[in-house]
Amino acid sequence: MDSTGSIIETFETVCHRYPDNTALICKHTTLSYSELLACVRAWSSAIDQTLNASKSNNKVLIYLDKSLAYVEAIYATLSQGGTYIPVDATQPIERVQLIIEQAQPDIIITTALRKETLEPLLTDKNIHHHFLTLEGFESNKSQYQQNPIEPFVKPDPSHIAAILFTSGSTGVPKGVQITHQNLSYFIDWAVTELKITDQDCLSNHAPFAFDLSTFDLFAAGTTGAASWIITHDQQRDVKELSHGIKNHGVSIWYSVPSVLSMMINAGALTTSNNATLRHVIFAGEPFSLKGLAALKAALPNETSLYNWYGPTETNVCFSHKVTDDDFTRSSLPIGAPLPGLDAILLPQETQDKHHPNQHCGELLISGPCVTPGYMNVEKPEITAHHKVHQHPTGDLVILQDNLYFYQGRLDDMVKINGNRVELGEISNCIDQLPTIKQSVVIYTEGTETPKLIVFATLNHQDSKVNILQIKKHVSTQLPKYMIPNSLVILHRFPLNPNGKVDKKALKTLALEG
Amino acid sequence: MFKSVLKNHIADSYLDGDSSLLDDDTELLALNIIDSAALFDLVAFIQQETHKQIQMQDINPINFASINTIDALLQTTAEET
Numbered sequence: 099m100d101s102t103g104s105i106i107e108t109f110e111t112v113c114h115r116y117p118d119n120t121a122l123i124c125k126h127t128t129l130s131y132s133e134l135l136a137c138v139r140a141w142s143s144a145i146d147q148t149l150n151a152s153k154s155n156n157k158v159l160i161y162l163d164k165s166l167a168y169v170e171a172i173y174a175t176l177s178q179g180g181t182y183i184p185v186d187a188t189q190p191i192e193r194v195q196l197i198i199e200q201a202q203p204d205i206i207i208t209t210a211l212r213k214e215t216l217e218p219l220l221t222d223k224n225i226h227h228h229f230l231t232l233e234g235f236e237s238n239k240s241q242y243q244q245n246p247i248e249p250f251v252k253p254d255p256s257h258i259a260a261i262l263f264t265s266g267s268t269g270v271p272k273g274v275q276i277t278h279q280n281l282s283y284f285i286d287w288a289v290t291e292l293k294i295t296d297q298d299c300l301s302n303h304a305p306f307a308f309d310l311s312t313f314d315l316f317a318a319g320t321t322g323a324a325s326w327i328i329t330h331d332q333q334r335d336v337k338e339l340s341h342g343i344k345n346h347g348v349s350i351w352y353s354v355p356s357v358l359s360m361m362i363n364a365g366a367l368t369t370s371n372n373a374t375l376r377h378v379i380f381a382g383e384p385f386s387l388k389g390l391a392a393l394k395a396a397l398p399n400e401t402s403l404y405n406w407y408g409p410t411e412t413n414v415c416f417s418h419k420v421t422d423d424d425f426t427r428s429s430l431p432i433g434a435p436l437p438g439l440d441a442i443l444l445p446q447e448t449q450d451k452h453h454p455n456q457h458c459g460e461l462l463i464s465g466p467c468v469t470p471g472y473m474n475v476e477k478p479e480i481t482a483h484h485k486v487h488q489h490p491t492g493d494l495v496i497l498q499d500n501l502y503f504y505q506g507r508l509d510d511m512v513k514i515n516g517n518r519v520e521l522g523e524i525s526n527c528i529d530q531l532p533t534i535k536q537s538v539v540i541y542t543e544g545t546e547t548p549k550l551i552v553f554a555t556l557n558h559q560d561s562k563v564n565i566l567q568i569k570k571h572v573s574t575q576l577p578k579y580m581i582p583n584s585l586v587i588l589h590r591f592p593l594n595p596n597g598k599v600d601k602k603a604l605k606t607l608a609l610e611g
Numbered sequence: 612m613f614k615s616v617l618k619n620h621i622a623d624s625y626l627d628g629d630s631s632l633l634d635d636d637t638e639l640l641a642l643n644i645i646d647s648a649a650l651f652d653l654v655a656f657i658q659q660e661t662h663k664q665i666q667m668q669d670i671n672p673i674n675f676a677s678i679n680t681i682d683a684l685l686q687t688t689a690e691e692t
Contacts, residue, residue, distance in 0.1 A: 334640075334647050337668040360647045364667050547648055564629045569642040581643035584627055 104278045105259075105285055106176040108320040110135075110250045116296050116322035123299075123346055124166045124327040131322065134170065140242040141174030141235065147242070148230045149205055154179035154251050157261070159203035160306070161185040161194060161212060164329045167232055168306060169315065171207050179251030181258045183273075184306035187212070188330055189577045195219055197263045197271055198227070200474045205230055255279035261473055262309055264410050265580070267510065267520035269527070273473040274410045276312070283466040284413045285316045287436050291417070292350060292377050296322030299346050299374075303328045303353040309410045310381060310516065313352055333357070336364040344371035351378045354516035355385035358393050367396040381406035381414065382516020384504060385430055386546075390420065407432035407504065410518065411489045412467045415439055416502060431501040439465035441502065443495060460508055461495040464488045510601075512541040514550070514579045521550075524582065527575050528552060528568055533561040538591065538599055539582060540608045550582040551608045555590060563587075613661060614682050620656055621678070625649060635678040650675060657681070663688045 103111070113121075117132035129137065146152045158175040160182060162168045168184075175182040183201050185194055198206065198220065205228040208216065213229045220227065235242070253259070259278045263271040288294070300318045302325045304310035318325040326346045332338040339361055342348065351358075358380060361367045378393070378401055385405065394403060403420035418433025435441045443459035464487060471477075471484035483490055494505040510521040521539040528537040537554040552568060565585040572581045592603040614635060622630035625644050639645045645653055653675070654665050663685060674684040 331672060335671040337671065340667075356647060360651075363648075363651045364670060366667060564631060565627050566629070566632045566637070566642070566644075569644065570632075573642055578641065578643050583625070583643070 103282075104253050104255065105281050105316045105320055106173070106250055106278070107252060109173060109316075110177070112296075112320060112322045119296055119322045120299075120324040121319070122166050122169055122325050122327055124164075125329065125332075127166060129166055134173070136243060137166075137170040138173040138177055139245075140239055141170050142177055142248075143242040143245040144230055144235050144238070145174060145178065145180075145205060145207075148228050152178075152248075153204070155257070156180035156205060157183060157201060157203040159183040159185060159198060159201055159206045161187060161206060161208040161216075162232060163187045164305065164327055166327065167235075169325070169327060172306065172315070173319070176253070176259060177250040179253050179257065181261060183261045183263075184311075185263075186305040186307040186577065188305075190573065190575050191215060191219070192575045193271070193577065197273075199223070199225065200263070200271060200273055201261060203227060207232070209233065253278045255282070256470075258470075258473075260312070262307060262410055264518045265511070265520040265523050266475060267522040269523050270475070272475045274309075274469055275471065275473050276309075276413070276469050280413060280467060280469050281312060281316060283438075284312070284436075285320055288313055288317050288414070289321055292317075294318075294321045294323055294350065298323040298349045298376070300325050300350045301328060301343070301348050301352060302326060303333060303351075303357060304516070305330075308517065309408075309413055310352060310354070312413065313379075317350075334360065336361055336366040340364075340366035340368075340371050343367075343375070347374040349374050349376045351375055353380060354382040355380045355389060356383070356515050358385075359389045362389070362392045362396055367393070369398065372397060372401075375401045377402050377404060379404040379406055381408070383513045384544075387425060387427070387430060390430060391425060394420070405430055405432060408463075408467070409489070409491050409493075411469050411471070411484075412463050412491070413469070415463045415465075415467045416441075418501070429503055432495070432504050433501060435463070435465075436467065439463060439467055441495075443497065444490065446494075446508075457497040458505075459495070461491045461493050461502070462488055463491060506543070512543055514541070514548075517577070517579050519580055524550065524552075524572065524576065524580050527572050528554065528582075531563065531568070531571055533557060533563045536591070538601065538604060540601065540604050542605070542608050545609065549584055549608070550580075551584045551586060552582045553586050553588055553591070553604050553607070555588055559589075613685065614678055616660060617657070617678055617681065621645075621653075624652075635682075637677060639677055640672055640675060645675065657685070661685060661688075662690050 113131040113135040119131050120128050121131045121134040122129045158180050160171050172182045207230045210231045210233045213231055255278050258275045260276045261273045263273050266272040294317055300314045302314035405418045406414045407416040408414040416432045418431050442462040444462050445459050468487040468489045492508050496503050512519050524539045525537045535555040535557045537552050540551050542548050569581050592600040594600040
């Protein structure tokens, strides 16, 4: 990759340099770089015509199923100097609506059916947006393709390329803004570290709303490599994943560990289908050494394994290449900061102030990976850090033998299958049920099968509520990974000396089962 | 009737032992009753109870969407010999 250019400029160069290379594979369709470029131009023209203006800083919210069109729309947005806001189409419409209210996009790209559902809901709240439907695009595609082809807009490095919405503790999703510089820094490093070339094929397993997807898309798009877009219905289908790795010759796999464990458990990774894998990378949550050992045993000896770490606010900022020594440790390191980044461990209030342990504390990241913060949430204590390219991660980390190890969270945010979840957002949703007086959700992180457990008090002692009712209610508002597993009814919550709910006591109860 | 055995097992293992509201069409995956880790435990249970071998290509979100879809899969799956 050309380290001086933005990802979108490099992508444009790559489209001309490797016109016949496969750029995208999705189900039974493939697109070459020249075909992809033509589609990107057409989407770009469609966006302009829908908005009846050519503007370089549009916020484009994309609410489609994972598909070739989704990727085309992302590149079209970036080619115009705009900001793409990816929405996972599998989440409930209520949450999509919340994201739209927060994001205030200039245009929404979606299907005709979803527009039909969404438009009246937004109109009821007096919110009006331009819509561009997939069906409308397809029917006018030839006309869009005939329009004069404008060069891509060269973005300012500080311009926002994407806004990714993650869970917010108050129930309002937080929009993390990612600049072109943030993306270029990370992709530049990854392409060099993994020696990615136009001969590679990268798996794209994560939804586009998940920060993991920025690697697959842009590392491929800036080198002339292929990206295999794994659709929602293929994501947990081991046969599809196994066949896809073999049929597409996937050389770089990137996903959360639970997907790799699922494939191992099903016997779906075998020497007959994984011979092309050069690198297997995982991120988003800790990988148990037991699971990792099983993965290593199923892969060719020459396949390298990487553990990447980083919150959405920094994207990947730590990397660790797995070694044989790791299997003698008690946990897998998150490794060391990427070149050009600094890691500082902030001492905790509970530590002895006169003799702080410099090797344990909250991890603060500093450097060009740090995003400029949230578009819709004001957190003064964090905003001050973001202004100087620092991000306090909220993760407790220790440093041993020049390697950093993740120890846990300092707040109520947890990672479930790599997705950030504020437990308070789930409690807020459950508290809407009329039978519930108050609920507190605990996650048994670190156990072999972590669970989301709801502790609740009821408005009336004789009220009835069970976990299935809660699941059905939560499923209407929150993504699947935020649906709780178990319910415990309490007469009253245990309180700590400050009179607050004693979450440590609840966690102990949860772990005792 | 294997469906009732399956229903009781799902309620006991994944719904705090409470089978009320659980019916044969309840969405097991969409409601996160069965997640990707639990799916393979469920497959092992079904194989043990029915003596039928479920092939990897049949372990997918469509076949395991509900008790009814699992039952339909089992109707087409031969017993181990």
